[in-house]
Amino acid sequence: MIDEIHTLSGAYALNALPLGEREAFEGHLTRCESCDIEVRGLCETAARLALAVAEPPPAAMKSRVLAQISQVRQEPPVVPHPPMEEPVRATVRDNVRPFSRRRQRFTVGIAAVATAAAAVLGVVAVEARQARDTAELQGRTLAGLLAAPDAVVKKVPVTGGGTAVLVSSHASGRVLFASSNLPPIAPTRTYQMWLMDSGEIRSAGLLSGETAVVALARGDDRFGLTVEPAGGSDQPTTTPVLLTRI
Amino acid sequence: MNDVISLVPAPGEGREPGLEDLLVRVARGDETAFERIYDALSAPVFGLVRRVVRDRAQAEEVAQEVMVEVWRTAARFDPGRGSAMSWVLTMAHRRAVDRVRSAQASADRERRAVREEVAYDQVAEAVTTRLEGERVRRCLDGLTELQRQAVTLAYYGGYSYPEVAGLLQTPLGTVKTRMRDGLVRLRDCMGVDR
Numbered sequence: 001m002i003d004e005i006h007t008l009s010g011a012y013a014l015n016a017l018p019l020g021e022r023e024a025f026e027g028h029l030t031r032c033e034s035c036d037i038e039v040r041g042l043c044e045t046a047a048r049l050a051l052a053v054a055e056p057p058p059a060a061m062k063s064r065v066l067a068q069i070s071q072v073r074q075e076p077p078v079v080p081h082p083p084m085e086e087p088v089r090a091t092v093r094d095n096v097r098p099f100s101r102r103r104q105r106f107t108v109g110i111a112a113v114a115t116a117a118a119a120v121l122g123v124v125a126v127e128a129r130q131a132r133d134t135a136e137l138q139g140r141t142l143a144g145l146l147a148a149p150d151a152v153v154k155k156v157p158v159t160g161g162g163t164a165v166l167v168s169s170h171a172s173g174r175v176l177f178a179s180s181n182l183p184p185i186a187p188t189r190t191y192q193m194w195l196m197d198s199g200e201i202r203s204a205g206l207l208s209g210e211t212a213v214v215a216l217a218r219g220d221d222r223f224g225l226t227v228e229p230a231g232g233s234d235q236p237t238t239t240p241v242l243l244t245r246i
Numbered sequence: 247m248n249d250v251i252s253l254v255p256a257p258g259e260g261r262e263p264g265l266e267d268l269l270v271r272v273a274r275g276d277e278t279a280f281e282r283i284y285d286a287l288s289a290p291v292f293g294l295v296r297r298v299v300r301d302r303a304q305a306e307e308v309a310q311e312v313m314v315e316v317w318r319t320a321a322r323f324d325p326g327r328g329s330a331m332s333w334v335l336t337m338a339h340r341r342a343v344d345r346v347r348s349a350q351a352s353a354d355r356e357r358r359a360v361r362e363e364v365a366y367d368q369v370a371e372a373v374t375t376r377l378e379g380e381r382v383r384r385c386l387d388g389l390t391e392l393q394r395q396a397v398t399l400a401y402y403g404g405y406s407y408p409e410v411a412g413l414l415q416t417p418l419g420t421v422k423t424r425m426r427d428g429l430v431r432l433r434d435c436m437g438v439d440r
Binding site: 004007008009010011013014015016017018040041042043044045046047048049050051052053054055056057058061062064065066068069070072073074075076077078190206208229230231232234 | 273275277280281284288289290291292293294296297306308309310311313314317318319320321322327328329331332335336337338339340341343344345348382383397398400401402404405406407408410419421422423424425426427428429430432433436438
Protein backbone atom coordinates (compact mmCIF):
# COMPACT_ATOMS: atom_id res chain seq x y z
CA MET A 1 0.00 0.00 0.00
CA ILE A 2 2.81 2.35 0.95
CA ASP A 3 4.65 1.75 -2.36
CA GLU A 4 1.40 2.00 -4.20
CA ILE A 5 0.24 5.28 -2.72
CA HIS A 6 2.94 7.22 -4.62
CA THR A 7 1.40 6.21 -7.92
CA LEU A 8 -1.80 8.01 -6.94
CA SER A 9 -0.22 11.42 -7.61
CA GLY A 10 -1.51 11.50 -11.20
CA ALA A 11 -5.04 10.51 -10.26
CA TYR A 12 -4.95 13.05 -7.43
CA ALA A 13 -3.82 15.89 -9.72
CA LEU A 14 -6.62 14.98 -12.11
CA ASN A 15 -9.03 14.99 -9.16
CA ALA A 16 -9.87 11.38 -10.01
CA LEU A 17 -9.58 9.91 -6.53
CA PRO A 18 -12.78 8.83 -4.81
CA LEU A 19 -13.36 10.91 -1.67
CA GLY A 20 -11.95 8.57 0.95
CA GLU A 21 -8.80 7.99 -1.05
CA ARG A 22 -8.38 11.68 -1.73
CA GLU A 23 -8.33 12.42 1.99
CA ALA A 24 -5.93 9.56 2.67
CA PHE A 25 -3.60 10.73 -0.08
CA GLU A 26 -3.65 14.29 1.25
CA GLY A 27 -2.62 12.88 4.60
CA HIS A 28 0.23 11.10 2.86
CA LEU A 29 1.29 14.33 1.13
CA THR A 30 1.89 16.01 4.48
CA ARG A 31 4.43 13.30 5.26
CA CYS A 32 6.04 12.84 1.84
CA GLU A 33 7.82 15.91 0.53
CA SER A 34 8.84 14.45 -2.82
CA CYS A 35 5.23 13.42 -3.46
CA ASP A 36 4.07 16.92 -2.59
CA ILE A 37 6.51 18.48 -5.06
CA GLU A 38 5.50 16.05 -7.79
CA VAL A 39 1.82 16.70 -7.16
CA ARG A 40 2.27 20.45 -7.46
CA GLY A 41 3.88 20.08 -10.87
CA LEU A 42 1.17 17.69 -12.02
CA CYS A 43 -1.57 20.06 -10.81
CA GLU A 44 0.01 22.89 -12.79
CA THR A 45 0.01 20.58 -15.79
CA ALA A 46 -3.64 19.63 -15.34
CA ALA A 47 -4.57 23.32 -15.20
CA ARG A 48 -3.00 23.76 -18.66
CA LEU A 49 -5.50 21.22 -19.95
CA ALA A 50 -8.25 23.59 -18.85
CA LEU A 51 -6.77 26.47 -20.84
CA ALA A 52 -7.21 24.35 -23.92
CA VAL A 53 -10.98 24.28 -23.50
CA ALA A 54 -11.43 27.89 -22.38
CA GLU A 55 -14.77 29.35 -23.37
CA PRO A 56 -15.96 32.85 -22.47
CA PRO A 57 -18.91 32.72 -20.07
CA PRO A 58 -22.00 34.80 -20.82
CA ALA A 59 -21.33 38.49 -20.22
CA ALA A 60 -24.13 38.66 -17.66
CA MET A 61 -22.23 36.31 -15.40
CA LYS A 62 -19.60 38.93 -14.74
CA SER A 63 -22.06 41.50 -13.46
CA ARG A 64 -23.72 38.86 -11.32
CA VAL A 65 -20.40 37.81 -9.81
CA LEU A 66 -19.32 41.39 -9.18
CA ALA A 67 -22.66 42.18 -7.58
CA GLN A 68 -22.39 39.07 -5.45
CA ILE A 69 -18.89 39.65 -4.13
CA SER A 70 -19.89 43.05 -2.82
CA GLN A 71 -22.18 41.11 -0.47
CA VAL A 72 -19.80 38.30 0.49
CA ARG A 73 -17.46 38.66 3.42
CA GLN A 74 -13.98 37.36 2.73
CA GLU A 75 -12.29 34.80 4.92
CA PRO A 76 -9.66 36.25 7.22
CA PRO A 77 -6.05 35.42 6.39
CA VAL A 78 -4.16 32.67 8.11
CA VAL A 79 -2.33 34.12 11.10
CA PRO A 80 0.52 32.04 12.53
CA HIS A 81 0.17 33.06 16.20
CA PRO A 82 -3.09 34.78 16.91
CA PRO A 83 -2.97 36.75 20.12
CA MET A 84 -6.48 36.08 21.38
CA GLU A 85 -8.42 33.15 22.69
CA GLU A 86 -5.43 31.30 24.07
CA PRO A 87 -7.27 28.27 25.43
CA VAL A 88 -8.60 27.46 22.00
CA ARG A 89 -5.36 28.27 20.24
CA ALA A 90 -3.58 25.76 22.40
CA THR A 91 -5.09 23.01 20.32
CA VAL A 92 -6.41 24.67 17.23
CA ARG A 93 -4.51 26.89 14.85
CA ASP A 94 -5.43 30.06 13.07
CA ASN A 95 -7.04 29.08 9.79
CA VAL A 96 -9.82 27.25 11.55
CA ARG A 97 -10.96 30.21 13.59
CA PRO A 98 -14.63 30.37 12.58
CA PHE A 99 -15.08 26.76 13.57
CA SER A 100 -12.98 26.82 16.70
CA ARG A 101 -14.94 29.59 18.38
CA ARG A 102 -17.92 27.39 18.12
CA ARG A 103 -15.95 24.45 19.28
CA GLN A 104 -15.69 25.93 22.76
CA ARG A 105 -19.43 25.79 23.02
CA PHE A 106 -19.41 22.28 21.69
CA THR A 107 -16.71 20.95 23.98
CA VAL A 108 -19.15 20.86 26.87
CA GLY A 109 -21.54 19.06 24.59
CA ILE A 110 -18.98 16.45 23.70
CA ALA A 111 -18.33 15.55 27.32
CA ALA A 112 -22.04 15.21 27.94
CA VAL A 113 -22.47 13.13 24.84
CA ALA A 114 -19.66 10.82 25.87
CA THR A 115 -21.34 10.20 29.18
CA ALA A 116 -24.68 9.70 27.55
CA ALA A 117 -23.14 7.33 25.05
CA ALA A 118 -21.77 5.19 27.84
CA ALA A 119 -25.19 5.12 29.47
CA VAL A 120 -26.94 3.94 26.36
CA LEU A 121 -24.54 1.23 25.31
CA GLY A 122 -27.40 -1.17 24.72
CA VAL A 123 -28.97 1.19 22.23
CA VAL A 124 -25.62 1.78 20.66
CA ALA A 125 -25.19 -1.93 20.10
CA VAL A 126 -28.51 -2.15 18.33
CA GLU A 127 -27.82 0.89 16.21
CA ALA A 128 -24.36 -0.32 15.42
CA ARG A 129 -25.89 -3.53 14.18
CA GLN A 130 -28.25 -1.58 11.96
CA ALA A 131 -25.34 0.45 10.72
CA ARG A 132 -23.49 -2.75 10.01
CA ASP A 133 -26.32 -4.07 7.90
CA THR A 134 -26.03 -1.00 5.70
CA ALA A 135 -22.30 -1.12 5.63
CA GLU A 136 -22.24 -4.77 4.65
CA LEU A 137 -23.24 -3.60 1.22
CA GLN A 138 -20.10 -1.48 1.08
CA GLY A 139 -17.90 -4.43 1.82
CA ARG A 140 -18.22 -5.46 5.46
CA THR A 141 -16.29 -2.44 6.58
CA LEU A 142 -18.03 -2.15 9.89
CA ALA A 143 -17.47 -5.79 10.78
CA GLY A 144 -13.77 -5.26 10.23
CA LEU A 145 -13.84 -2.04 12.20
CA LEU A 146 -15.66 -3.55 15.15
CA ALA A 147 -13.10 -6.32 15.25
CA ALA A 148 -10.24 -3.83 15.53
CA PRO A 149 -8.65 -3.90 18.98
CA ASP A 150 -9.06 -0.14 19.44
CA ALA A 151 -12.57 0.23 17.98
CA VAL A 152 -14.74 2.84 19.68
CA VAL A 153 -18.49 3.03 19.16
CA LYS A 154 -20.33 6.25 19.96
CA LYS A 155 -23.87 7.44 19.64
CA VAL A 156 -24.19 11.17 19.15
CA PRO A 157 -27.27 13.39 18.83
CA VAL A 158 -27.46 15.75 15.87
CA THR A 159 -28.50 19.37 16.42
CA GLY A 160 -31.94 19.83 14.94
CA GLY A 161 -32.87 16.16 15.20
CA GLY A 162 -31.66 12.68 14.40
CA THR A 163 -28.77 10.67 15.74
CA ALA A 164 -25.51 9.33 14.48
CA VAL A 165 -23.40 6.35 15.40
CA LEU A 166 -19.68 6.53 14.84
CA VAL A 167 -17.38 3.58 14.85
CA SER A 168 -13.75 4.55 14.71
CA SER A 169 -10.46 2.73 14.84
CA HIS A 170 -7.08 4.31 14.38
CA ALA A 171 -5.57 0.87 13.90
CA SER A 172 -7.83 0.33 10.88
CA GLY A 173 -7.52 3.97 9.85
CA ARG A 174 -11.24 4.35 9.31
CA VAL A 175 -14.39 5.85 10.75
CA LEU A 176 -17.82 4.62 9.89
CA PHE A 177 -20.53 7.22 10.19
CA ALA A 178 -24.14 6.04 10.22
CA SER A 179 -26.98 8.47 10.75
CA SER A 180 -30.71 8.24 11.06
CA ASN A 181 -33.40 10.89 10.74
CA LEU A 182 -31.06 13.75 9.94
CA PRO A 183 -33.01 17.00 9.47
CA PRO A 184 -33.89 17.42 5.79
CA ILE A 185 -31.96 20.19 4.03
CA ALA A 186 -32.59 22.20 0.89
CA PRO A 187 -31.34 20.73 -2.40
CA THR A 188 -28.87 23.60 -2.63
CA ARG A 189 -27.22 22.40 0.58
CA THR A 190 -25.30 19.30 1.51
CA TYR A 191 -24.10 17.59 4.66
CA GLN A 192 -20.33 17.62 4.78
CA MET A 193 -18.12 15.63 7.13
CA TRP A 194 -14.91 16.94 8.69
CA LEU A 195 -11.94 15.45 10.45
CA MET A 196 -9.80 17.43 12.82
CA ASP A 197 -6.41 16.87 14.32
CA SER A 198 -4.71 19.21 16.75
CA GLY A 199 -3.94 21.71 14.02
CA GLU A 200 -6.40 21.60 11.21
CA ILE A 201 -9.81 20.78 9.89
CA ARG A 202 -10.11 18.95 6.63
CA SER A 203 -13.03 17.76 4.62
CA ALA A 204 -13.92 14.10 5.00
CA GLY A 205 -16.29 14.36 2.06
CA LEU A 206 -19.92 15.01 1.38
CA LEU A 207 -22.50 12.77 2.98
CA SER A 208 -24.70 11.18 0.38
CA GLY A 209 -27.30 8.96 1.98
CA GLU A 210 -27.08 8.00 5.61
CA THR A 211 -23.76 6.28 5.98
CA ALA A 212 -20.19 6.87 4.99
CA VAL A 213 -16.81 5.36 5.63
CA VAL A 214 -13.96 7.82 5.76
CA ALA A 215 -10.23 7.34 6.01
CA LEU A 216 -8.66 8.41 9.26
CA ALA A 217 -5.20 9.94 9.41
CA ARG A 218 -2.94 9.58 12.39
CA GLY A 219 -3.70 12.40 14.84
CA ASP A 220 -7.33 12.86 13.85
CA ASP A 221 -9.26 13.16 17.07
CA ARG A 222 -12.56 14.82 16.23
CA PHE A 223 -15.29 14.31 13.70
CA GLY A 224 -17.77 17.00 12.69
CA LEU A 225 -20.77 17.42 10.44
CA THR A 226 -21.93 20.73 8.96
CA VAL A 227 -24.47 21.90 6.42
CA GLU A 228 -22.70 23.46 3.43
CA PRO A 229 -23.64 24.82 0.03
CA ALA A 230 -24.11 22.07 -2.56
CA GLY A 231 -20.73 20.86 -3.74
CA GLY A 232 -19.24 21.37 -0.30
CA SER A 233 -16.74 23.83 1.13
CA ASP A 234 -13.01 23.74 1.70
CA GLN A 235 -13.50 24.65 5.32
CA PRO A 236 -16.68 24.62 7.43
CA THR A 237 -18.83 27.70 6.93
CA THR A 238 -21.62 26.94 9.39
CA THR A 239 -21.95 25.84 12.99
CA PRO A 240 -21.53 22.06 13.18
CA VAL A 241 -24.68 20.05 13.78
CA LEU A 242 -22.48 17.32 15.21
CA LEU A 243 -19.02 17.43 16.69
CA THR A 244 -17.49 14.62 18.66
CA ARG A 245 -14.22 13.08 19.70
CA ILE A 246 -13.28 9.86 17.99
CA MET B 247 -11.05 37.43 -22.21
CA ASN B 248 -8.67 36.51 -25.00
CA ASP B 249 -5.68 36.74 -22.69
CA VAL B 250 -5.75 33.00 -22.34
CA ILE B 251 -2.54 32.69 -24.28
CA SER B 252 -0.68 35.18 -22.15
CA LEU B 253 -1.47 33.19 -19.03
CA VAL B 254 0.88 30.47 -20.02
CA PRO B 255 4.60 30.92 -19.85
CA ALA B 256 6.61 29.70 -22.81
CA PRO B 257 8.58 26.54 -22.07
CA GLY B 258 11.50 27.21 -19.81
CA GLU B 259 10.19 30.53 -18.55
CA GLY B 260 8.93 31.14 -15.07
CA ARG B 261 5.28 31.63 -14.33
CA GLU B 262 3.63 34.67 -15.81
CA PRO B 263 3.90 37.28 -13.08
CA GLY B 264 0.82 39.23 -12.27
CA LEU B 265 -2.01 36.88 -11.45
CA GLU B 266 -0.36 35.86 -8.18
CA ASP B 267 0.06 39.49 -7.13
CA LEU B 268 -3.49 40.21 -8.15
CA LEU B 269 -4.82 37.35 -6.08
CA VAL B 270 -2.89 38.55 -3.05
CA ARG B 271 -4.53 41.95 -3.54
CA VAL B 272 -7.93 40.28 -3.85
CA ALA B 273 -7.37 38.78 -0.41
CA ARG B 274 -7.14 42.34 0.91
CA GLY B 275 -10.52 43.17 -0.55
CA ASP B 276 -9.34 44.79 -3.80
CA GLU B 277 -12.32 44.52 -6.13
CA THR B 278 -10.45 45.95 -9.11
CA ALA B 279 -7.84 43.22 -8.78
CA PHE B 280 -10.65 40.69 -8.58
CA GLU B 281 -12.13 41.99 -11.80
CA ARG B 282 -8.84 41.45 -13.55
CA ILE B 283 -8.61 37.93 -12.19
CA TYR B 284 -12.14 37.40 -13.45
CA ASP B 285 -11.25 38.63 -16.92
CA ALA B 286 -8.19 36.44 -17.08
CA LEU B 287 -9.60 33.21 -15.67
CA SER B 288 -13.36 33.12 -16.12
CA ALA B 289 -13.06 31.64 -19.63
CA PRO B 290 -10.90 28.65 -18.64
CA VAL B 291 -13.04 28.20 -15.53
CA PHE B 292 -16.28 28.23 -17.50
CA GLY B 293 -14.90 26.11 -20.34
CA LEU B 294 -13.58 23.49 -17.94
CA VAL B 295 -16.74 23.37 -15.82
CA ARG B 296 -18.88 23.11 -18.93
CA ARG B 297 -16.74 20.29 -20.28
CA VAL B 298 -17.30 18.31 -17.08
CA VAL B 299 -20.88 19.26 -16.23
CA ARG B 300 -22.11 19.47 -19.86
CA ASP B 301 -25.34 21.27 -19.05
CA ARG B 302 -24.81 24.93 -19.87
CA ALA B 303 -27.10 26.38 -17.22
CA GLN B 304 -25.56 24.24 -14.50
CA ALA B 305 -22.09 25.06 -15.74
CA GLU B 306 -22.85 28.74 -15.45
CA GLU B 307 -24.09 28.25 -11.93
CA VAL B 308 -21.00 26.30 -10.88
CA ALA B 309 -18.60 28.70 -12.62
CA GLN B 310 -20.25 31.61 -10.86
CA GLU B 311 -19.92 29.86 -7.50
CA VAL B 312 -16.26 29.22 -8.23
CA MET B 313 -15.53 32.87 -9.01
CA VAL B 314 -17.28 34.01 -5.83
CA GLU B 315 -15.33 31.36 -3.93
CA VAL B 316 -12.10 32.81 -5.34
CA TRP B 317 -13.09 36.13 -3.83
CA ARG B 318 -14.15 34.62 -0.51
CA THR B 319 -11.14 32.39 0.07
CA ALA B 320 -8.36 34.36 -1.66
CA ALA B 321 -6.51 34.63 1.67
CA ARG B 322 -5.87 30.89 1.50
CA PHE B 323 -3.87 31.19 -1.72
CA ASP B 324 -0.18 30.64 -1.04
CA PRO B 325 1.99 31.85 -3.95
CA GLY B 326 4.78 29.61 -2.66
CA ARG B 327 2.74 26.52 -3.43
CA GLY B 328 1.73 27.07 -7.03
CA SER B 329 0.35 29.49 -9.59
CA ALA B 330 -2.87 31.46 -9.17
CA MET B 331 -4.15 29.86 -12.34
CA SER B 332 -3.64 26.36 -10.98
CA TRP B 333 -5.24 27.33 -7.64
CA VAL B 334 -8.37 28.68 -9.30
CA LEU B 335 -8.70 25.89 -11.85
CA THR B 336 -8.17 23.17 -9.26
CA MET B 337 -11.05 24.69 -7.32
CA ALA B 338 -13.17 24.86 -10.46
CA HIS B 339 -12.47 21.25 -11.37
CA ARG B 340 -13.33 20.03 -7.88
CA ARG B 341 -16.59 21.95 -7.85
CA ALA B 342 -17.55 20.63 -11.25
CA VAL B 343 -16.70 17.07 -10.34
CA ASP B 344 -18.50 17.30 -7.00
CA ARG B 345 -21.53 18.50 -8.90
CA VAL B 346 -21.60 15.59 -11.33
CA ARG B 347 -20.63 12.97 -8.78
CA SER B 348 -23.32 14.00 -6.33
CA ALA B 349 -26.01 14.71 -8.90
CA GLN B 350 -25.71 11.87 -11.32
CA ALA B 351 -26.66 8.27 -10.90
CA SER B 352 -23.71 6.16 -11.89
CA ALA B 353 -25.70 4.20 -14.43
CA ASP B 354 -26.48 7.45 -16.14
CA ARG B 355 -22.84 8.39 -16.20
CA GLU B 356 -21.83 5.06 -17.62
CA ARG B 357 -24.27 5.43 -20.46
CA ARG B 358 -22.93 8.89 -21.15
CA ALA B 359 -19.39 7.59 -21.06
CA VAL B 360 -19.89 5.48 -24.14
CA ARG B 361 -19.91 8.69 -26.12
CA GLU B 362 -16.76 9.96 -24.50
CA GLU B 363 -14.54 9.24 -27.49
CA VAL B 364 -16.51 11.89 -29.33
CA ALA B 365 -15.79 14.28 -26.50
CA TYR B 366 -12.10 13.95 -27.11
CA ASP B 367 -12.57 14.92 -30.74
CA GLN B 368 -14.45 18.00 -29.64
CA VAL B 369 -11.66 18.84 -27.27
CA ALA B 370 -9.20 18.38 -30.02
CA GLU B 371 -11.18 20.74 -32.18
CA ALA B 372 -11.50 23.47 -29.56
CA VAL B 373 -7.82 23.08 -28.93
CA THR B 374 -6.75 23.89 -32.46
CA THR B 375 -8.35 27.31 -32.25
CA ARG B 376 -5.76 28.57 -29.83
CA LEU B 377 -2.05 28.79 -29.82
CA GLU B 378 -1.76 27.35 -26.36
CA GLY B 379 -4.34 24.81 -27.33
CA GLU B 380 -2.14 23.62 -30.13
CA ARG B 381 0.67 23.00 -27.74
CA VAL B 382 -1.64 21.07 -25.41
CA ARG B 383 -2.96 19.13 -28.37
CA ARG B 384 0.50 18.30 -29.61
CA CYS B 385 1.47 17.17 -26.15
CA LEU B 386 -1.69 15.06 -25.84
CA ASP B 387 -0.85 13.48 -29.19
CA GLY B 388 2.52 12.55 -27.81
CA LEU B 389 0.90 10.27 -25.21
CA THR B 390 0.13 6.65 -25.73
CA GLU B 391 -3.52 5.92 -26.46
CA LEU B 392 -4.10 4.59 -22.95
CA GLN B 393 -2.35 7.50 -21.27
CA ARG B 394 -4.35 10.01 -23.26
CA GLN B 395 -7.67 8.36 -22.60
CA ALA B 396 -6.96 7.96 -18.90
CA VAL B 397 -5.99 11.63 -18.56
CA THR B 398 -8.79 13.11 -20.66
CA LEU B 399 -11.56 10.90 -19.23
CA ALA B 400 -10.52 11.93 -15.74
CA TYR B 401 -9.98 15.62 -16.41
CA TYR B 402 -12.48 16.54 -19.10
CA GLY B 403 -14.94 13.77 -18.26
CA GLY B 404 -14.76 14.17 -14.49
CA TYR B 405 -14.53 10.42 -13.91
CA SER B 406 -12.83 8.86 -10.93
CA TYR B 407 -10.01 6.46 -11.70
CA PRO B 408 -12.11 3.37 -10.83
CA GLU B 409 -14.72 4.64 -13.30
CA VAL B 410 -12.03 5.23 -15.90
CA ALA B 411 -10.72 1.71 -15.30
CA GLY B 412 -14.23 0.38 -15.91
CA LEU B 413 -14.68 2.42 -19.07
CA LEU B 414 -11.35 1.35 -20.50
CA GLN B 415 -11.65 -2.21 -19.17
CA THR B 416 -8.20 -1.87 -17.77
CA PRO B 417 -6.94 -2.89 -14.31
CA LEU B 418 -7.07 -0.19 -11.63
CA GLY B 419 -3.34 -0.24 -11.06
CA THR B 420 -2.63 0.28 -14.75
CA VAL B 421 -5.01 3.24 -14.92
CA LYS B 422 -3.38 4.91 -11.90
CA THR B 423 0.03 4.44 -13.41
CA ARG B 424 -1.03 5.72 -16.86
CA MET B 425 -2.56 8.83 -15.28
CA ARG B 426 0.67 9.53 -13.54
CA ASP B 427 3.12 8.82 -16.36
CA GLY B 428 0.77 10.51 -18.85
CA LEU B 429 0.73 13.69 -16.78
CA VAL B 430 4.47 13.53 -16.24
CA ARG B 431 4.96 13.35 -20.01
CA LEU B 432 2.57 16.26 -20.52
CA ARG B 433 4.38 18.26 -17.86
CA ASP B 434 7.70 17.78 -19.61
CA CYS B 435 6.18 18.46 -23.02
CA MET B 436 4.50 21.68 -21.87
CA GLY B 437 7.56 22.82 -20.03
CA VAL B 438 5.83 23.30 -16.69
CA ASP B 439 8.60 24.55 -14.46
CA ARG B 440 7.86 22.63 -11.28
